[in-house]
Amino acid sequence: DAGVIQSPRHEVTEMGQEVTLRCKPISGHNSLFWYRQTMMRGLELLIYFNNNVPIDDSGMPEDRFSAKMPNASFSTLKIQPSEPRDSAVYFCASSLSRERNQPQHFGDGTRLSIL
């Protein structure tokens, strides 16, 4: 089991640029979650998908943030345009079933720095 795979591991870019973070969930998992972690705000849920459908995006901070899940094995989180305050570690997690209270397994995260 390869676990949840995120790319890139690190991203440094200038403000105003578009940033795309990628996630491959664990095979067979049908729920996918995007989190943002900062010292000030801790772990925040941005959006989650169940069977590729966005269920709750109330945590997405602004319209600059968007997420897609075109198929069961791939999801993207996009920030356009990026701002310095978007600097954080972004984690993707997946679980077997949202309804059955299955554990969420996290990827290694993407450390994003916006200059």
Added chain:
Amino acid sequence: GENVEQHPSTLSVQEGDSAVIKCTYSDSASNYFPWYKQELGKRPQLIIDIRSNVGEKKDQRIAVTLNKTAKHFSLHITETQPEDSAVYFCAVFRSGNTGKLIFGQGTTLQVKP
């Protein structure tokens, strides 16, 4: 919505001592309570979880207790070791249309050799 409070925010113990971290929640319909350990620069990793039909669960040196009436649950680590040093997060889950994990603020545990 659900509100999760985690205490203490930092905890320092001597190697071999026990450590206890407590979380309280507000939604009585919450039914799944995982604990995650996050080492510096790494991802959160599930270390133990408990469901609402169980009062206690143990896995070697780690145990979790749940008091549904009082709406709190605790992580207990016995015989602590330096490698237990990390940030620990509790989380609460309520199934349903809005089911999602709500995380506590985290506890930084330092185990001194």
